[in-house]
Amino acid sequence: MKKWKLFNGISAIALxxxxxxxxxxxxxxxxxxxxxxxxxxEAGNAGASGDKQETIDxxxxxxxxxxxxxxxxxxxxxxxxxxxxxxKMTYVEGTDKLLTSIAGGNPPDVAQLDRFMVxxxxxxxxxxxxxxxxxxDNISKDxxxxxxxxxxNYDNKTYALPWGTDDRAMYYNKTLMKEAGLDPNKPPAxxxxxxxMAEQIFKKGSNGKFDTVGFIPWMNQGSIxxxxxxxxGKFEDNGQLTPNDPQxxxxxxxxxxxxxKYDIAxxxxxxxxxxxxxxxxxxxxxVGFIVDGNWxxxxxxxxxxxxxxxxxxxxxxxxxxPTTWSGGFxxxxxxxxxxxxxAWTLMKFIAGHDxxxxxxxxxxxxxxxxxxxxxxxxxxxxxxxxxKVFLDLMPNAKFRPVTPVGQKLWDExxxxxDLAINGKGQPQALLDEVKKNVNTELAKITK
Amino acid sequence: MAANxxxxxxxxxxxxxxxxxxxxxxxxxxxxGVLFALPWMLGILIFSAYPLVxxxxxxxxxxxxxxxxxxxxxxxxxxLMSDNTxxxxxxxxxxxxxxxxxxxxxxxxxxxxxxxxxxxxQGIYRTLFFIPSLVPAVATTIIWMWLLNPQFGLxxxxxxxxxxSGPPWLGDEHWAKPSLILMSLWGVGQAIVIxxxxxxxxxxxxxxxxxxxxxSTARKLRHITLPLMTPVIxxxxxxxxxxxxxxxxLPYTLTNGTGAPAGSLMFYVMYLYQNAFLYLKMGYxxxxxxxxxxxxxxxxxxxxVSQKRWVHYQGKES
Numbered sequence: 001m002k003k004w005k006l007f008n009g010i011s012a013i014a015l016x017x018x019x020x021x022x023x024x025x026x027x028x029x030x031x032x033x034x035x036x037x038x039x040x041x042e043a044g045n046a047g048a049s050g051d052k053q054e055t056i057d058x059x060x061x062x063x064x065x066x067x068x069x070x071x072x073x074x075x076x077x078x079x080x081x082x083x084x085x086x087x088k089m090t091y092v093e094g095t096d097k098l099l100t101s102i103a104g105g106n107p108p109d110v111a112q113l114d115r116f117m118v119x120x121x122x123x124x125x126x127x128x129x130x131x132x133x134x135x136x137d138n139i140s141k142d143x144x145x146x147x148x149x150x151x152x153n154y155d156n157k158t159y160a161l162p163w164g165t166d167d168r169a170m171y172y173n174k175t176l177m178k179e180a181g182l183d184p185n186k187p188p189a190x191x192x193x194x195x196x197m198a199e200q201i202f203k204k205g206s207n208g209k210f211d212t213v214g215f216i217p218w219m220n221q222g223s224i225x226x227x228x229x230x231x232x233g234k235f236e237d238n239g240q241l242t243p244n245d246p247q248x249x250x251x252x253x254x255x256x257x258x259x260x261k262y263d264i265a266x267x268x269x270x271x272x273x274x275x276x277x278x279x280x281x282x283x284x285x286x287v288g289f290i291v292d293g294n295w296x297x298x299x300x301x302x303x304x305x306x307x308x309x310x311x312x313x314x315x316x317x318x319x320x321x322p323t324t325w326s327g328g329f330x331x332x333x334x335x336x337x338x339x340x341x342x343a344w345t346l347m348k349f350i351a352g353h354d355x356x357x358x359x360x361x362x363x364x365x366x367x368x369x370x371x372x373x374x375x376x377x378x379x380x381x382x383x384x385x386x387x388k389v390f391l392d393l394m395p396n397a398k399f400r401p402v403t404p405v406g407q408k409l410w411d412e413x414x415x416x417x418d419l420a421i422n423g424k425g426q427p428q429a430l431l432d433e434v435k436k437n438v439n440t441e442l443a444k445i446t447k
Numbered sequence: 448m449a450a451n452x453x454x455x456x457x458x459x460x461x462x463x464x465x466x467x468x469x470x471x472x473x474x475x476x477x478x479x480g481v482l483f484a485l486p487w488m489l490g491i492l493i494f495s496a497y498p499l500v501x502x503x504x505x506x507x508x509x510x511x512x513x514x515x516x517x518x519x520x521x522x523x524x525x526x527l528m529s530d531n532t533x534x535x536x537x538x539x540x541x542x543x544x545x546x547x548x549x550x551x552x553x554x555x556x557x558x559x560x561x562x563x564x565x566x567x568x569q570g571i572y573r574t575l576f577f578i579p580s581l582v583p584a585v586a587t588t589i590i591w592m593w594l595l596n597p598q599f600g601l602x603x604x605x606x607x608x609x610x611x612s613g614p615p616w617l618g619d620e621h622w623a624k625p626s627l628i629l630m631s632l633w634g635v636g637q638a639i640v641i642x643x644x645x646x647x648x649x650x651x652x653x654x655x656x657x658x659x660x661x662x663s664t665a666r667k668l669r670h671i672t673l674p675l676m677t678p679v680i681x682x683x684x685x686x687x688x689x690x691x692x693x694x695x696x697l698p699y700t701l702t703n704g705t706g707a708p709a710g711s712l713m714f715y716v717m718y719l720y721q722n723a724f725l726y727l728k729m730g731y732x733x734x735x736x737x738x739x740x741x742x743x744x745x746x747x748x749x750x751x752v753s754q755k756r757w758v759h760y761q762g763k764e765s
Contacts, residue, residue: 096724103512124513124727208612209598268618268708273598408726414705415532422620422709433531440526441726444509 055086056339056346057108059098061329063091073362078349085342098334102126107334109343115151115162115330116400116410122154123404123445128333130158133344139352147326147399148371154402160330161351162371166293167326167397168221169389170314175307176201176212176288187289187310191230191254191317194289201288202262210270213262214288217255219271219281222291224417227251229323229398230316235409236401241438243413244431252420252427259421279303294390297367311389324390326397328371369394405441412437506733512723516730523734532710532718533735537742539624539706540692540715544746547628548687552680555635559642560672573643580636584696591630592617592701617701620711627697627712638683645679646672648761677758685750692743695720715739 058075060067067089075087090108092098095117101107113121121127134140141149144162152160174184180200188194198214205211217227228235231254233247242248259267274281282290283303291314313322331351333343349355356375359365367387370376373394382388400406416430481488506523509516527533562573582590594601595616603613614622653671662670695716698706704721706713719739723732 099512099724099727120727121513124511126513207607265615265619269597269615272615272618273596273600276592276596277599405726411705411721411725414707415710418705418707419709424620424709 119402165328555638577636620709
């Protein structure tokens with residue numbers, strides 16, 4: 001009798017707790033939704049009255065030192081200036097989580113996003129249109145470099161505020177040039193000169209593998225993108241994507257030529273070996289010429305190269321001007337952000353003059369350049385002769401086409417570049433295939 | 448505790464309306480059973496069954512995670528058939544599976560047999576072979592990238608010592624997949640444990656009988672050990688095929704998701720991931736997932752059908 005009761009009692013308790021638990025969880029999600037809605041309403045009010053405490057969610061792409069420094073030099077200053085806004089900075093790796101949070105209707109208020117992705121995300125309607133806000137606050141393209149601003153806009157609307165940028169140039173090893181009997185103070189000024197000089201520097205060891213290489217076109221930042229632009233090629237023309245522009249084909253043919261002339265297996269051996277050292281191949285002193293970004297100047301303090309080197313714009317073929325291309329990050333307001341007004345206040349601070357300058361002034365800023373020419377001037381970045389090469393190229397820098405299929409185009413270009421240098425297919429046919437593939441994608445999206 | 452004792456006590460309690468109460472009691476028990484299992488049932492329904500069913504639906508749409516997309520019928524499947532990268536990824540994945548799984552089984556069984564010999568320090572050897580499988584996949588990748596480094600790597604260093612000029616391994620399209628298969632052998636420890644367990648299961652009687660007949664070690668291996676190991680090999684074969692078909696971490700970390708050189712390391716699930724999260728083509732990726740499921744299903748069925756011919760269970764006529 002007692003046992004039966006005990007059992008009944010226990011199961012009743014268990015049953016009750018199950019009911020309570022399920023009730024609770026469903027109640028939670030329900031009230032969670034309500035609370036969120038309530039908060040949004042309150043946020044609107046608070047923004048208007050400006051005296052209520054608000055916390056905004058802010059996602060960044062890097063943790064560790066970046067997050068600590070950014071909090072210290074920029075966000076703390078922001079919170080001092082706007083005491084009613086608290087910023088909750090979270091390190092979120094990759095874009096998967098941002099993607100699902102937007103889809104789930106619970107995104108952060110502000111997020112850091114690779115600027116190159118702004119176009120495709122905007123095309124999917126997942127970013128808030130910032131055009132009215134930028135107009136209201138007089139934020140315009142004149143504040144930023146043209147390439148940088150262009151990447152933050154899609155379909156004549158502004159979807160992001162640019163933050164941080166970089167561009168590419170050619171580093172050359174003077175010591176290796178000297179050893180090869182070249183004048184170390186005359187870096188190649190054209191592709192022909194580059195080909196010729198590089199040839200003198202390639203040197204094989206006793207085992208038949210390269211000890212030093214003159215130039216590997218696809219090493220580091222050297223890519224079909226860099227050379228296509230240098231050959232006067234285009235990726236976009238009259239709203240059409242043109243990966244198979246005749247000049248792009250020529251650039252790819254030139255790259256594949258290196259693979260053939262110096263044997264791709266041997267070159268891969270060298271570049272893979274170098275790639276794994278964790279050290280930039282150029283700083284090992286075994287590479288004559290390399291295309292790379294301004295950021296590798298930051299390695300100088302650590303690597304202290306024992307050879308002489310210089311940096312110069314990436315040479316172009318006869319008849320063309322040297323170019324570069326730039327990328328970087330941006331701040332976006334994901335669709336469905338709950339504290340829009342406070343989020344915008346944060347965005348225009350951190351991506352605007354104040355925040356950009358504060359960040360540029362950090363003690364370990366190194367050789368990073370900002371997206372705002374004015375800040376770069378104020379910081380006297382031009383006084384650094386190496387950095388000047390990069391800064392001088394910025395006003396005319398190219399940028400990857402802002403299109404819903406930007407990522408696809410990028411991956412496709414690298415895929416066929418890899419195929420071309422491995423001797424799998426002709427550049428013309430490969431780039432035609434890219435054109436076909438991205439157009440198929442585009443047709444589906446614009447349909 | 449109470450629940451266990453209950454069935455004994457319950458009938459004596461309600462002796463009078465016997466039949467009726469018993470059934471209501473049973474019903475109660477069922478109710479409690481369901482109630483207690485409910486959290487897990489709900490979990491499976493909401494987090495497994497629902498997404499599963501939805502992914503079938505999504506595979507017929509242009510769903511992009513960010514927008515619902517439109518119904519495209521079999522458009523995704525049709526497009527996949529003419530997608531070059533898709534074809535390459537299937538080829539790479541099958542190539543990898545067909546070589547890596549049998550090789551893993553051969554090496555695993557061979558090592559298990561060696562580790563089963565009764566010598567001093569047996570435990571130490573077993574541990575040594577198991578340790579590598581505890582290393583996380585990404586760490587394994589990095590270790591192997593160094594071992595296979597074309598110019599400073601140990602493997603090529605040794606090859607050079609014996610007068611062979613080593614290949615660029617992961618840098619060469621023909622060597623990249625073999626390199627990866629070599630790396631996969633690193634994790635063979637898990638399987639060895641299962642093989643060792645299988646070896647312990649073989650009764651000593653068979654060997655004793657064989658000894659009486661004067662059978663050699665090789666014959667015992669061929670006619671006793673291997674046939675009786677087949678159920679375990681069968682299990683590892685199926686798990687191996689399912690696992691390798693979904694190969695992702697190793698090639699993804701190795702190539703940063705590019706599948707270079709020349710697409711030779713582009714695996715099925717890598718391309719699926721790219722489509723889903725980089726190109727925002729979740730519908731397309733869902734279609735890929737279902738095709739992968741069908742491929743794995745067909746392979747598994749083939750293996751199952753074949754087991755009659757080669758799998759021998761103890762105590763069963765064969």
